[in-house]
Amino acid sequence: DTAVSQTPKYLVTQMGNDKSIKCEQNLGHDTMYWYKQDSKKFLKIMFSYNNKELIINETVPNRFSPKSPDKAHLNLHINSLELGDSAVYFCASSLRPTSGSETQYFGPGTRLLVL
């Protein structure tokens, strides 16, 4: 069974389009994250939700909007896609920050290419 899953795995789209990436975890975790990995493999956090509440919101354009319908799902919607949005987006999950067990487990990634 896949612990953290993402769909789609690949996403190729035109500039200006709106797209969504979905993430689901079956680990029973309370906290979920979105990370962006650029072409140089640099990983940077974008957002974090704890039990459907936004707790980390890094300096990310407001074209990016995370949504958490329940604590097992965290989706990422991107409006007006730009060339610079091309990257690999990783979802991750962990127990809540105060649990004493903060290890984050990552999904397989969504490779986004904006043309």
Add this chain to the structure above:
Amino acid sequence: GESVGLHLPTLSVQEGDNSIINCAYSNSASDYFIWYKQESGKGPQFIIDIRSNMDKRQGQRVTVLLNKTVKHLSLQIAATQPGDSAVYFCAENEGTGGGNKLTFGTGTQLKVEL
């Protein structure tokens, strides 16, 4: 801003040798450190972690050393195998006050030569 960095972007080792991957961090508030392995086309995979109240932790074929005095972290892989070839990241966690935020280093590509 503060950051986590790696000294060696690429490390080549012979199969069977030991590998050492180094990492420097600068945030003295970080209290938890993790090493991840990322194989091509996959997500980062947890390898081993260590808390700031420890200086050494061992796992299966891997050891993490933490030197808080010089803010240095290392990952040692014993008897390196071809399957160990990947990019390795260190990451620091700034604690619950930071919302469990992980700051990643730039990564080291480990290449195992047969």
